[in-house]
Amino acid sequence: MSSIRLQLLLCAVVLVPNLNAQIDSSTKQLAHDIFKQLIEINTTDSVGNVTTASEAMAKRFRDAGFPEKDIYIGGPNDRKKNLVVRLHGSGKHKPLLLIGHLDVVEARREDWTTDPFQFVEKDGFFYGRGTEDMKDGDAIMATTLIRFKKEGFVPDRDIILALTADEEGGKSNGVDWLLKNHRDLIDAEFVLNHDGGEVQMDHGKPVALVVDATEKLYSDYQLLVTNPGGHSSLPRPDNAIYELAHALIKLQEYQFPFELNSVTRAYYEHMAKVKTGQQAADLQAILQTPPDPAAIDRISKDPTDNSKIHTTCVATRLSGGHANNALPGRAEAVVNCRILPGHSKQEIREELAKIFADPKIEIRYVTNAGETLDNIPDQRSFAPPPPRPDVFGAITSVAAKMWPGVPVFPTMATGASDGVFTMAAGMPTYGVSGVEAERDDHREHGRDERVPVESFYKGVDFYYQFMKTLTSAH
Numbered sequence: 104m105s106s107i108r109l110q111l112l113l114c115a116v117v118l119v120p121n122l123n124a125q126i127d128s129s130t131k132q133l134a135h136d137i138f139k140q141l142i143e144i145n146t147t148d149s150v151g152n153v154t155t156a157s158e159a160m161a162k163r164f165r166d167a168g169f170p171e172k173d174i175y176i177g178g179p180n181d182r183k184k185n186l187v188v189r190l191h192g193s194g195k196h197k198p199l200l201l202i203g204h205l206d207v208v209e210a211r212r213e214d215w216t217t218d219p220f221q222f223v224e225k226d227g228f229f230y231g232r233g234t235e236d237m238k239d240g241d242a243i244m245a246t247t248l249i250r251f252k253k254e255g256f257v258p259d260r261d262i263i264l265a266l267t268a269d270e271e272g273g274k275s276n277g278v279d280w281l282l283k284n285h286r287d288l289i290d291a292e293f294v295l296n297h298d299g300g301e302v303q304m305d306h307g308k309p310v311a312l313v314v315d316a317t318e319k320l321y322s323d324y325q326l327l328v329t330n331p332g333g334h335s336s337l338p339r340p341d342n343a344i345y346e347l348a349h350a351l352i353k354l355q356e357y358q359f360p361f362e363l364n365s366v367t368r369a370y371y372e373h374m375a376k377v378k379t380g381q382q383a384a385d386l387q388a389i390l391q392t393p394p395d396p397a398a399i400d401r402i403s404k405d406p407t408d409n410s411k412i413h414t415t416c417v418a419t420r421l422s423g424g425h426a427n428n429a430l431p432g433r434a435e436a437v438v439n440c441r442i443l444p445g446h447s448k449q450e451i452r453e454e455l456a457k458i459f460a461d462p463k464i465e466i467r468y469v470t471n472a473g474e475t476l477d478n479i480p481d482q483r484s485f486a487p488p489p490p491r492p493d494v495f496g497a498i499t500s501v502a503a504k505m506w507p508g509v510p511v512f513p514t515m516a517t518g519a520s521d522g523v524f525t526m527a528a529g530m531p532t533y534g535v536s537g538v539e540a541e542r543d544d545h546r547e548h549g550r551d552e553r554v555p556v557e558s559f560y561k562g563v564d565f566y567y568q569f570m571k572t573l574t575s576a577h
Contacts, residue, residue: 299534
């Protein structure tokens with residue numbers, strides 16, 4: 104039995120306070136109004152304003168009775184100010200930090216069937232940019248703290264909430280800025296990140312509540328091809344666009360090696376018990392030593408599973424040429440990679456060079472701020488922290504009431520989050536959310552982003568019960 108599985112079994116029983124199983128109408132209205140307000144504040148990097156969202160949430164906390172001394176708004180520039188709010192506890196334990204980003208990915212109105220910056224409810228869903236990633240979580244955490252304050256609940260430790268800028272890109276990452284400039288405001292024993300974890304659904308049936316215990320490493324690379332160009336009436340085989348296209352086809356056809364770590368192995372050990380038929384057999388087969396190549400191939404056809412067992416790299420942007428009647432003298436693409444724990448950004452750049460096998464293609468590193476560099480920082484993702492009995496015990500106890508029989512276990516986030524900064528600062532970080540999400544209907548970063556209405560309200564209910572269980576004196 105793996106150490107992670109053993110520790111989860113040991114922490115599965117926690118005394119749960121007597122909690123109301125359903126949120127009342129006033130709480131539901133509060134959560135709805137906060138969610139709507141956040142969606143309708145444009146917080147994109149290009150034209151949005153995170154400060155506006157921070158100030159709107161600060162007002163809600165003031166109106167709920169939080170004193171000014173426990174509310175901080177600050178950041179490196181006028182558009183990228185972060186909000187930090189503290190709910191004081193008894194001091195029995197060291198503080199707990201909740202993090203969530205207020206910024207969202209760009210969204211164009213012409214791509215959507217609704218206005219991405221209008222909160223729209225239709226067909227049982229809330230639509231809008233950020234409904235999944237992650238203004239639902241921001242609204243849920245804010246609602247929980249406001250609810251605690253109004254009830255007069257005193258947790259056994261301070262609870263700090265940081266709502267921040269530029270997780271999705273930009274030059275002013277809020278968690279990083281707060282750690283470097285105001286560590287005292289957010290210093291904590293451990294961190295809960297609502298931008299991770301979920302109740303996984305399979306055609307309406309909950310199959311697992313997963314907690315992000317580790318995550319992949321994010322890295323962007325610029326591919327650049329240059330040549331003299333020339334007149335389009337005299338085509339040449341070294342056309343920059345053709346050269347780049349050939350490289351991208353090679354990348355599309357390449358698969359990085361199969362790999363499991365302690366977290367993903369524990370995840371698939373659980374999933375093998377949940378699945379049936381060929382899927383269950385394949386999951387068992389990839390857990391063997393050596394794993395079955397045919398099973399790996401079948402499992403890899405599912406995008407979610409593929410991303411958990413391989414490093415992935417995909418072209419996300421493309422540009423080239425300067426005139427319709429001229430050979431392109433320059434073509435470039437951005438390749439986005441999500442790297443399995445234990446591998447570095449430089450290692451993946453070297454692997455890309457082997458895949459392309461073309462010295463004419465320059466591969467350069469693109470920073471989160473959009474700068475293109477020849478040198479790459481020596482960065483790897485962090486080993487997963489050991490599961491905390493109090494965190495996993497509280498999750499398991501509440502989940503047993505809300506989703507009876509559904510297992511709780513750790514997983515690896517296939518994206519990337521601000522947890523990379525808190526983990527680097529020595530604060531164990533876990534992605535926890537009670538929002539239900541269909542395995543095959545993830546629309547974050549895409550068009551018509553949405554979250555089921557009832558899933559959002561169940562997430563509100565779960566988080567309140569989870570946080571009260573976790574921070575009640577024991």
